[in-house]
Amino acid sequence: MKFLLVDDSKTMRNIQKKVLSNFPGAEFAEAGDGIEALSVIAATPGGFDLIMVDWNMPNMDGITLVKKIREKDAKTLLVMATTEAEKARVLDAIRAGVNNYVVKPFTPEALTEKINATLAKAKAA
Amino acid sequence: MSSTATSNAITPDLIIPFMNAVTQVFQKMVGVPATVQKPYLKTQTASTYDVCGIIGLSGQVAGSVVVSFAEAAAVNLVESFSGTRFKVSDPDFADAIGELANMIAGGAKQHLGGVASISTPSVVIGKGYAIAGMSDIPCVVIPCTSPRGDFAVEICIKRHKAA
Ligand SMILES: [Mg+2]
Numbered sequence: 232m233k234f235l236l237v238d239d240s241k242t243m244r245n246i247q248k249k250v251l252s253n254f255p256g257a258e259f260a261e262a263g264d265g266i267e268a269l270s271v272i273a274a275t276p277g278g279f280d281l282i283m284v285d286w287n288m289p290n291m292d293g294i295t296l297v298k299k300i301r302e303k304d305a306k307t308l309l310v311m312a313t314t315e316a317e318k319a320r321v322l323d324a325i326r327a328g329v330n331n332y333v334v335k336p337f338t339p340e341a342l343t344e345k346i347n348a349t350l351a352k353a354k355a356a
Numbered sequence: 357m358s359s360t361a362t363s364n365a366i367t368p369d370l371i372i373p374f375m376n377a378v379t380q381v382f383q384k385m386v387g388v389p390a391t392v393q394k395p396y397l398k399t400q401t402a403s404t405y406d407v408c409g410i411i412g413l414s415g416q417v418a419g420s421v422v423v424s425f426a427e428a429a430a431v432n433l434v435e436s437f438s439g440t441r442f443k444v445s446d447p448d449f450a451d452a453i454g455e456l457a458n459m460i461a462g463g464a465k466q467h468l469g470g471v472a473s474i475s476t477p478s479v480v481i482g483k484g485y486a487i488a489g490m491s492d493i494p495c496v497v498i499p500c501t502s503p504r505g506d507f508a509v510e511i512c513i514k515r516h517k518a519a
Binding site for chain 1: 380381385437438439451452454455458459461462463465466471474475476
């Protein structure tokens with residue numbers, strides 16, 4: 232399972248990595264903002280199974296990144312992981328094409344559950 | 357004539373969300389329980405402690421949020437949060453402080469009412485950091501204690517009300 236973790240905080244990427252390492256065959260790539268994420272995606276021919284996207288990042292924020300990815304890729308699972316929790320923001324993200332939404336702060340159990348739910352829903356679709 | 361009116365009173369509805377956010381962030385992501393004490397009006401410009409994570413708020417609620425740690429507390433709490441004991445000079449130390457401030461400000465924002473955006477964090481390490489340009493806004497300090505050291509959340513925000 233190939234993950235791309237996009238967050239401007241390396242600490243947050245490490246925390247996500249620790250939790251997601253429990254998924255079978257977990258492999259990771261990382262990016263610190265939307266622009267870096269787009270170049271990592273472009274440089275990864277096989278693509279990713281799931282991309283974790285922070286909202287508040289310098290250079291290019293997460294919502295812009297989600298829209299850019301969805302312009303040409305409807306399939307890769309996108310999970311927003313952010314402190315942004317207002318209904319309007321969540322709806323914006325869903326409209327932009329995220330598959331799921333995790334609000335920071337989260338417990339390891341809550342993140343695992345969200346990812347499991349995202350994978351199960353994708354499998355059922 | 358301005359189309360908006362500004363309220364300079366810092367009321368409980370602006371403070372309580374930060375108290376709750378601190379508790380949540382420390383319980384869920386640091387794994388260390390934090391206890392919030394009674395907030396008080398800030399009368400000095402210098403930050404409460406030496407290690408500060410700073411977030412700007414803009415929009416219908418605007419100002420700044422500073423999460424200020426005693427240095428030893430910062431090192432201990434970053435260790436609990438990140439799993440690694442960093443030196444204060446390590447860029448990863450500042451990263452962790454910034455993300456803690458981000459989650460506290462972001463976690464509170466949803467309960468402040470109105471539309472607001474938060475900035476990406478800045479981190480300042482050093483004695484007596486002063487927040488510039490906030491003289492017209494009353495600031496409140498929320499003292500916090502934890503088994504791994506003390507810190508404070510300083511809120512200097514005001515609400516812009518639609519006229
Ligand atoms: Mg961020």
